[in-house]
Amino acid sequence: MEAFMSLFWGIVLAGLGAYTMRASFVVLLSGVTFPDRVIRILDHVGPAVMAALVVTTLTGPGGQLEAGPVEFLTLGIMAGVTLWRKDLLIGLLVALAVFFALNAVVA
Incomplete structure (x- = not known):
């Protein structure tokens, strides 16, 4: 059970990190015209x-x-x-x- 929880929290943290990186581009580049x-x-x-x-x-x-x-x-x-x-x-x-x-x- 401990290994499952460790894997679960690892997946949650990786997901949050990926979402944060993607969201940062939206926020940081919102005023930029390409x-x-x-x-x-x-x-x-x-x-x-x-x-x-x-x-x-x-x-x-x-x-x-x-x-x-x-x-x-x-x-x-x-x-x-x-x-x-x-x-x-x-x-x-x-x-x-x-x-x-x-x-x-x-x-």
């Missing part, structure tokens, strides 16, 4: 991070493909929903729901 070029570049950060996450999820440590049909179907659904709705977050949420539902049915 050039249009920076705004255009920042628009590509979310999709680039998502692509990196997808590639590392589909491949193993040696770069070999480790994804199965469930992962590829989920990826296709996410791409379709994201392109259809023009919203990365909605695509991710739908993909998560599909992934967990398919894993519950297949497993």
Whole structure:
């Protein structure tokens, strides 16, 4: 039980630290106006991070493909929903729901 509580408080503190760091950027940069070029570049950060996450999820440590049909179907659904709705977050949420539902049915 002591190890669980230690892990629990470690996760809580890490979450609070991460939230504090993110919130500090919002507060500290609230009055700053960024050039249009920076705004255009920042628009590509979310999709680039998502692509990196997808590639590392589909491949193993040696770069070999480790994804199965469930992962590829989920990826296709996410791409379709994201392109259809023009919203990365909605695509991710739908993909998560599909992934967990398919894993519950297949497993």
